Amino acid sequence: MKRPVLSLLLLLALPAGAADLADGKLTINGFGGWMTGLSNGNHYGYANPLGSDTMAEFALAVIARPVDPLTVYVQPYFLVTREGAEAELDWAYAEWRFSDLARLRLGKAKMPMGLYGEIQDVGTMRPFLMLPMGVYGPSEMFTESMQGVSLTGRVESERGWGVEYDAWLGNLSYHVASPLPGVYGGGAEQGAQPSQALGSRLALLTPLEGFRVLVSGALGRQVPEEDATLEAGEGEESPLFGFVGLSAEYMTPALTLRAEVFTRMAEEDGATQTGFLEAAYFVTERIQLGVRGELFLSSPPGIPADSLLLSHRALEGTVNYWFSRNLVFKLSYGNIYGNRFAYSADYVADHQDGSLKPRTQLVQLGAQFAF
Amino acid sequence: MTRTTFLSLFALALLALPVVAGAAEAPAFKIIVHPRNPHATLKREKVASLFLKKSTAWDDGTTARPVDLGEESATRRAFTQDVLKKSVAAVKAYWQQRIFSGRELPPPEKATDEEVLAFVRANESAIGYVSAQAPVEGVKLVTLAE
Numbered sequence: 001m002k003r004p005v006l007s008l009l010l011l012l013a014l015p016a017g018a019a020d021l022a023d024g025k026l027t028i029n030g031f032g033g034w035m036t037g038l039s040n041g042n043h044y045g046y047a048n049p050l051g052s053d054t055m056a057e058f059a060l061a062v063i064a065r066p067v068d069p070l071t072v073y074v075q076p077y078f079l080v081t082r083e084g085a086e087a088e089l090d091w092a093y094a095e096w097r098f099s100d101l102a103r104l105r106l107g108k109a110k111m112p113m114g115l116y117g118e119i120q121d122v123g124t125m126r127p128f129l130m131l132p133m134g135v136y137g138p139s140e141m142f143t144e145s146m147q148g149v150s151l152t153g154r155v156e157s158e159r160g161w162g163v164e165y166d167a168w169l170g171n172l173s174y175h176v177a178s179p180l181p182g183v184y185g186g187g188a189e190q191g192a193q194p195s196q197a198l199g200s201r202l203a204l205l206t207p208l209e210g211f212r213v214l215v216s217g218a219l220g221r222q223v224p225e226e227d228a229t230l231e232a233g234e235g236e237e238s239p240l241f242g243f244v245g246l247s248a249e250y251m252t253p254a255l256t257l258r259a260e261v262f263t264r265m266a267e268e269d270g271a272t273q274t275g276f277l278e279a280a281y282f283v284t285e286r287i288q289l290g291v292r293g294e295l296f297l298s299s300p301p302g303i304p305a306d307s308l309l310l311s312h313r314a315l316e317g318t319v320n321y322w323f324s325r326n327l328v329f330k331l332s333y334g335n336i337y338g339n340r341f342a343y344s345a346d347y348v349a350d351h352q353d354g355s356l357k358p359r360t361q362l363v364q365l366g367a368q369f370a371f
Numbered sequence: 372m373t374r375t376t377f378l379s380l381f382a383l384a385l386l387a388l389p390v391v392a393g394a395a396e397a398p399a400f401k402i403i404v405h406p407r408n409p410h411a412t413l414k415r416e417k418v419a420s421l422f423l424k425k426s427t428a429w430d431d432g433t434t435a436r437p438v439d440l441g442e443e444s445a446t447r448r449a450f451t452q453d454v455l456k457k458s459v460a461a462v463k464a465y466w467q468q469r470i471f472s473g474r475e476l477p478p479p480e481k482a483t484d485e486e487v488l489a490f491v492r493a494n495e496s497a498i499g500y501v502s503a504q505a506p507v508e509g510v511k512l513v514t515l516a517e
Contacts, residue, residue, distance in 0.1 A: 018470070061471065063476055068434050071476075099428070109473065110473055119471045125468065154425065158414070158420070325460065325463060325464060370471070
């Protein structure tokens, strides 16, 4: 209990805004949060039957402009969970601006995919504590960053029509977490899956303030484990994968509407379809209500098609209290059917004896901030 | 008073309203640039795109350097509403999205008119705004065109 209380005190002591030094040549922003949850049996996110799982996170976005066309972005990230503490580098890249239409990025950058690809950890940018699992969870659809090269740009007319694009090529590392290997064998239940891919995102900007439509896609291959016992070219498999998706967003000061649909095809994993629709509305200046429906279905070869380990259907609601645009408390309820992302600690044994609960109900509480 | 006189006075009052109303709606801010900036008039959409960094360059290709007042400033509220056509809170939300997705940084914020004036005097590609009463020696006033 001590860590969440300390985290809450930290949240309340935050500065009101970013640090802006040397006339904008150095800017420091940050974000973070804390959450915990209670479920009726299965584990889902940071909710478990005991309410004993919790997380606290913090990141500092440091942006420097040493000379005019050059910008350097660095973002260290810190996470504390029940398993321990970890620190990693979210971003570390340099950008050279040739023009508004062409900006070259080199290094480890956020993955420009979908609506939330670049802001996955910034809780003040969304109504719910957690992002939809099917698109942004451990489903090998998105990852947090890619290491390589990317090009981005934007053109917008005075009438409000415009296009913003991203094209990238690099190395990715997907976070994999699935109950399937434990039950049906083959592969690791958890871990990192390195990949190489190229991808793109195109956003259509419209004169309607707050409305945009995006198309995202990528094509890549999984990078095999190096095995010193193999001859060169022997047994080195690099299964191909690709995904494409459509996203739409409409935002006003009071209303947020977002929807995304994605399809993934992979040589070894088969097909995956997922999508969500979420809506949130400020009923008062500070109180926001939100609702989200989500669907996920996969069909890997060799797994019974009716297995609940392949599916995920979720209906969630949230009540949020915004102290300011920088700090929000969120209380959410979720009703989930399917065990792709929600399963018990002993799910292998529970699945074998038929006691794995197909339905998960949970309550999550947390706070998120940004400056 | 005869009916004709009354109607005449009423008509005169109606004609005078736009003048009176126009005078009451004089902008609460002045847009300023460096004296070497060639622009004497700028379209509202151009100024808005520079301050929201949807466009980052002047016509000659040099990088524009917009500068804001603090978010509590009444002058900023007026400028944001009249030129950007948004509230200050909406602009802050816009910048949060742009910053954390690594897209752009907002213009620097200055606490007073004097600091904005000093910034514009020191940067040839700068554009800023100050309160209507602020003295503007050493900078150039720009007229906003719709």
